[in-house]
Amino acid sequence: MPTLEDTTLLRSGAHASGHRFDGERRWAAALSLGFETRDEGADAPVTRLARRWHRGPLRVQRPFYPEGKTGCCHVYLLHPPGGLVSGDELHISASVAEGGHALLTTPAAAKLYKADSHGVAWGQHTRLQVARNAILEYLPQETIAFDGSRGRQTTTIELEPGARTLGWEVLALGRPASDLPFATGALEQRFHLSQNGIPLWLERQLLDPAHRRFTGRWGQGGATVQATLWAVGLDDETAAIDALREQLPDNHRWAVTRRRGVLLLRYLGNSRNEAWALCEQAWHLLRPLLTGVPAHTPRIWLT
Structure with a gap:
């Protein structure tokens, strides 16, 4: 029979081994990055990864200048674990100082695994x-939510006047190709851009x-893949939207709009490849308008 100590631990969500089985259980990892501009005798200031701090299995290798x-x-x-x-x-933070330009991406899809028996x-x-006159592109590869996954994902973007940003979030629900739909579980996504x-x-x-x-039909409509792309800092949002509507595939699975200086492109369908291709093509169209330089595909996407 359980001891009084065991009973007290279980009521608190903990186990005699020290493990918890409630919402207070945390296996934390964190990564904090800081980009600055430096005058190194080149024709223009150089953006350097001046600060990086990590705890647990979250980190970066050296920066690249393709x-x-x-x-x-x-x-x-x-x-390194590849999933949650x-x-x-996980806590990820990044800041870009005035005049800097950084692009963040990931080497592979992130996976959200099924919750344990305690949920x-x-x-x-x-x-x-992002500081004044700085640019940050946040372009992670897609996230795959396994059946039964339970969790919360938040994205907070804080811009100073004159800051520019372009990013996306691509989410695939379940693994339909393996006949494993997202039939149980619950996800919450929150975006806050200011x-x-x-x-x-x-x-x-x-x-x-x-x-x-x-x-x-008035909601998710049974779709298994969704994506949101955002851009802030475009000089002519109307022209950017016209270019997207003219050059992206003509179908009912995506739409684009703007509100209060934020351009938003949405995809709702059933194909990860289609959603990714749509976002990447939109990035190729929008990046020159936002930054003045053409898109340069990260090498890691091609491996």
């Missing part, structure tokens, strides 16, 4: 800060297969 020494600084975010399980708590959730929280302290885009989305919104 666009030239004074071009955009490319950095790959590495999470119950109790994982403990995971969490992933990203905070991006400039000079003023909120421009606030969004909260719940993905629960048990809710009628998940299959209703």
Whole structure:
């Protein structure tokens, strides 16, 4: 029979071994990056990864300059486990100082695994800060949510006046090719984008297969893949939207709009490849308009 100590531990969500089985269980990992500009005698200032700190299995290797020494600084975010399980708590933060230009991406798809028998959730929280006249591109590869996954994902973007940013989030629900749909579990996504302290885009989305919104035509409509692309700092948003509508595939699975200086492109369908190709093509169209330089595909996407 359990001892009084065992009973007390179980009521608190803990086990005699020291492990917890409630919402207080945390296997934390964190990564903080800081980009600065430096005058190194080149024709233009150079963006350098001046600060990096990590805890747990989150880190980066050396930065890359595929666009030239004074071009955009490319950095790959590495999470060696490759996915999130119950109790994982990831915190990623990055800041770009005035005049800098950085691009963040990942080497592979992130996986959100099925929750344990206690239903403990995971969490992933990203905070991006962009200073005046700086540029940050946040282009992670897609996220795959396994059936039964439970967790919360937040993205917070804080811009100073004159800051520019372009990014996306591609989410695939379940693994339909293996006949393993996203039939149980619950995900929550939150986006918070502000400039000079003023909120421009606030969004909260719940993905629960048990809710009628998940299959209703007025909601998710049974779609298994969704994507959101954002861009802030375009000189002519109308011209950018016209270019997207003229050059992207003509179908009903995507739409583009703008509000309060934020351009938003949405995809809702059933193909990861289609969603990724759409976002990448949109990036190729928007990047020259936003940054003045053509898109340069990160090498890691081709491996």
